[in-house]
Amino acid sequence: MPTPFDRLMDTVRPNLAGAIDIAIKQELFAVCQEFFRESNVWTEELTFTLLQGADTAEVMPFAGKIERLAWVVNADKIPVRNATMPDTYNGVILMPFAAAGDYVATVILNVSDPVSRDVFPIVPQELMDRHWQTIMHGLLAHMYAQPKKPYSDINLAALYNSKFLGGRARARNDAKALYRQGAQSWRFPQTFNNHGQIRR
Secondary structure: OOOOHHHHHHHHHHHHOOOOOOHHHHHHHHHHHHHHHOOEEEEEEEEEEOOOOEEEEEOOOOOOOEEEEEEEEOOOOOEEEEEEEEEOOEEEOOOOOOHHHHHEEEEEEOOOOOOOOOOOOOOHHHHHHHHHHHHHHHHHHHOOOOOOOOOOOOHHHHHHHHHHHHHHHHHHHHHHHHHHHHOOEEEEHHHHHHOOOOOO
C-alpha cells in the first residue's frame, strides 16, 4: 500500500529529471525538519511522575525527537508554572518547587535522523496526509535551488518556496487555534507502543 511519502516521490520525480532518489530523500528530511520545527503541528502528551524531593523527571516520545516543551499540567489539568526542558535530547523536565505526583507534559516533536540515507523520515501518517502538499512544495523549492543540476531553476525555487512558507504559516496558525481550545493538533496513538518505542 503506497504511503504519503511514496505518493510524494511519484509526484516530484517527473519534475526533477536527472535527480536520484537518495538526493531527493536527503532534501526531504531537511524540509520535514524545518516544517515540523516551525509549524508546531506534531505534539504528544507524555505522562510522568515527579518523585518526592526531586525537581527533574525524564520523558521520551514514541517516535521522533523532542523539539521543545509546550506545557506541563498536573493530575487536575492545572498548568505548572516555571516548567522547562533544559535538555530536550534526554527529555529532562525541570520543575522547581513542584509537588511530587503525576503530571502530563505536552511536547512538540520533530523528525529524528534517519538510520540510513535511503529511508524516509518517520512521520505519523495522519500528519503527512494533512500536510504532504506543503512538504512537497518545500522539497521542490530545495531541489530547484540546487546549482548546476539538470533540474536547477531559481524562478521555480522561489515560487515553490513561497508556497511552502505560506503552507507552513497556515499550519502553525491552525496549531495555535487548537492550542487555544485546549486540544492538541495531533497526538501519537498510544497503541504505537505495541510496536516498540523508537529511541534516539
